[in-house]
Amino acid sequence: MNKPAAPARIRPAPTQPPSLLALVGAAHQLEQRIESELHNVGLSMPKFGVLDALAAQGTPLALSELAARIRCVRSNVTQLVDRLEDDGLVRRTAAPGDRRSVLATMTATGRQRHAEGAAVVDRLQREFSNELGDSRDALAQVLAALG
Amino acid sequence: MNKPAAPARIRPAPTQPPSLLALVGAAHQLEQRIESELHNVGLSMPKFGVLDALAAQGTPLALSELAARIRCVRSNVTQLVDRLEDDGLVRRTAAPGDRRSVLATMTATGRQRHAEGAAVVDRLQREFSNELGDSRDALAQVLAALG
DNA sequence: GAAGATTGATGGCTCAATCTTA
DNA sequence: TAAGATTGAGCCATCAATCTTC
Numbered sequence A, B: 001m002n003k004p005a006a007p008a009r010i011r012p013a014p015t016q017p018p019s020l021l022a023l024v025g026a027a028h029q030l031e032q033r034i035e036s037e038l039h040n041v042g043l044s045m046p047k048f049g050v051l052d053a054l055a056a057q058g059t060p061l062a063l064s065e066l067a068a069r070i071r072c073v074r075s076n077v078t079q080l081v082d083r084l085e086d087d088g089l090v091r092r093t094a095a096p097g098d099r100r101s102v103l104a105t106m107t108a109t110g111r112q113r114h115a116e117g118a119a120v121v122d123r124l125q126r127e128f129s130n131e132l133g134d135s136r137d138a139l140a141q142v143l144a145a146l147g
Numbered sequence C: 001g002a003a004g005a006t007t008g009a010t011g012g013c014t015c016a017a018t019c020t021t022a
Numbered sequence D: 001t002a003a004g005a006t007t008g009a010g011c012c013a014t015c016a017a018t019c020t021t022c
Helices: A020-039 A045-057 A063-069 A074-087 A108-146 B020-039 B045-057 B063-069 B074-086 B108-146
Strands: A090-094 A102-106 B090-094 B102-106
Touching: A020 A045, A020 A108, A020 B020, A020 B108, A045 A063, A045 A074, A045 A090, A045 A102, A045 A108, A063 A074, A063 A102, A074 A090, A102 A108, A108 B020, A108 B108, B020 B045, B020 B108, B045 B063, B045 B074, B045 B090, B045 B102, B045 B108, B063 B074, B063 B102, B074 B090, B102 B108
Parallel strands: none
Antiparallel strands: A090 A102, B090 B102
């Protein structure tokens, strides 16, 4: 009979709207992976975030400014820098001209550790792009829509 | 001179591969919003997650099974259920036949609270879909690629 | 010994209150 | 008063160690 198949759909079958919670869950999985890999070089995502902000700046940053860069409250930075000082990656230094302010200064060890963390993140970024494959443009579109 | 403009590109200019960290950051923002809205009905995302798992099951669940459902370690569930008991939303009950096991049972208040939380999440899901607009299919594609 | 749950220590985050300096 | 930083309390997550029960 050679009955023709149903006409091919150009668009895929109408999917139900993708779930907000599914997106959040998928992001959590990605985060877990980043955390896990960073752990191998002695960093966490928040710690790497601080080092990355300091590296981008190139000079010491006030804790207040650091909080703004990494989008969190000041008291969080206080504790984060406490732990980074314990790790020997950052030092608290005085701010010239304002005795209220405290600067976070990267140590030589901190710069080295940041480089290692950045290498890890770069590798994960490449792997991520590979997994995305042809969906890279789709992700760019989603990020633009949510921005 | 009226020099003609460069030919229009059908595809947008080749974007650099979308950033892994940008995706994680965007998901964080969405999470913040969900947390904030759930807070108005006295819930957090983890607490809602537990109630939702119990509501989906319809019957009490062993803490161990609960940990599997919400993808976290058992000790986390122990504390989460502690707080949910303090809130009066869940009760610990004995598991018939295995004295090692502890069941989480939703209270009437818990069922009511879950309904309120679910209404909040449903509303946010609709808002999210609206913000996505034409990018809904793109997100579905991304989630499929990452799954 | 292994499974289920808990406890204690630690990291990371928030908010409210506090202390010092401007 | 206001700004910068810290402290204290609480929530959420992990891991390692422990306790009870199988």
